[in-house]
Amino acid sequence: MRILIVEDELHLAEALSQILKKNNYSVDVVHDGEDGLDYALSGIYDLLLLDIMLPGMDGISILKTVRSKGMAVPVILLTAKGEIPDKIAGLDHGADDYVAKPFSSDELLARIRAAMRRKGEVMPEDALKFGDLELNATNPKLTVRGKEIKLNPKESELLELLIVRKQAVTSKEQIIEKLWGFDSEAEHNNVEVYISFLRKKLNFLGSETRITTIRSVGYVLEEGKA
Structure with missing residues (x-):
C-alpha cells in the first residue's frame, strides 16, 4: 500500500516516513501544497496524510480539489490546531479522519488502518x-x-x-x-x-x-x- 505524506515540517515528515516504512507501507513525501496536489491527483495512492497548514496551498484546498475530481482516496488531516471549527471544516470537505499534533505513532497507525477498513481495503498486516x-x-x-x-x-x-x-x-x-x-x-x-x-x-x-x-x-x- 502506498501513502502520500504532505507535511512542511521536515523532521516530522521524515519521522512519519520512517514509521510507515517500518510498518511495510510504501511512502512518498512532499513539503508544500502545490506539489502535494500534483502527487495526490496522480491517483496512485491508497491514503493521503495532509497537514492543514502548508506553503503554496493548504491541506483543506488540496482535499477539496481531490474530492471535486471524484477521488475517494482516504484522507487523514494532520494539524497543530485542535479547535473544533478546524476539525469540522476538514470533515465537512471530505476528510476521513483528523489527528491533532502531537500524536503517538500507534494512534496514527490505528487511524490509518481504520480509514482503510472503512474503504474496504485489505490491510498489510492481514x-x-x-x-x-x-x-x-x-x-x-x-x-x-x-x-x-x-x-x-x-x-x-x-x-x-x-x-x-x-x-x-x-x-x-x-x-x-x-x-x-x-x-x-x-x-x-x-x-x-x-x-x-x-x-x-x-x-x-x-x-x-x-x-x-x-x-x-x-x-x-x-x-x-x-
Whole structure:
C-alpha cells in the first residue's frame, strides 16, 4: 500500500516516513501544497496524510480539489490546531479522519488502518489470499499449502498489488507507479525482473496459481494448473 505524506515540517515528515516504512507501507513525501496536489491527483495512492497548514496551498484546498475530481482516496488531516471549527471544516470537505499534533505513532497507525477498513481495503498486516496463495505482507512471506518462502519487499508489494486487483489486468505502468512512484526512473525491465522472481518462487512452492502475461497489456493472476 502506498501513502502520500504532505507535511512542511521536515523532521516530522521524515519521522512519519520512517514509521510507515517500518510498518511495510510504501511512502512518498512532499513539503508544500502545490506539489502535494500534483502527487495526490496522480491517483496512485491508497491514503493521503495532509497537514492543514502548508506553503503554496493548504491541506483543506488540496482535499477539496481531490474530492471535486471524484477521488475517494482516504484522507487523514494532520494539524497543530485542535479547535473544533478546524476539525469540522476538514470533515465537512471530505476528510476521513483528523489527528491533532502531537500524536503517538500507534494512534496514527490505528487511524490509518481504520480509514482503510472503512474503504474496504485489505490491510498489510492481514493475510492476503488468492487461489492456493497466502501472502503475509507484514513479515513478507508466501505460503502455498503449508510450504512457505520469504519474499523481498518489492516481490511482496508486487504480489500484493496483483492479489488485491484479483483477475484485473495490471499494466507495467501501474506497477511502476505503485511500487516505485510516478516520478521514478524505473523501467519496464524492472517490472519484468520481479515478475520473473515471483514466477520462480511460485514454481518452487508448487503453486497452481500463475502470473499470466497479457501481451501489450500487462499481467494478471489466474487460478488453476499452469
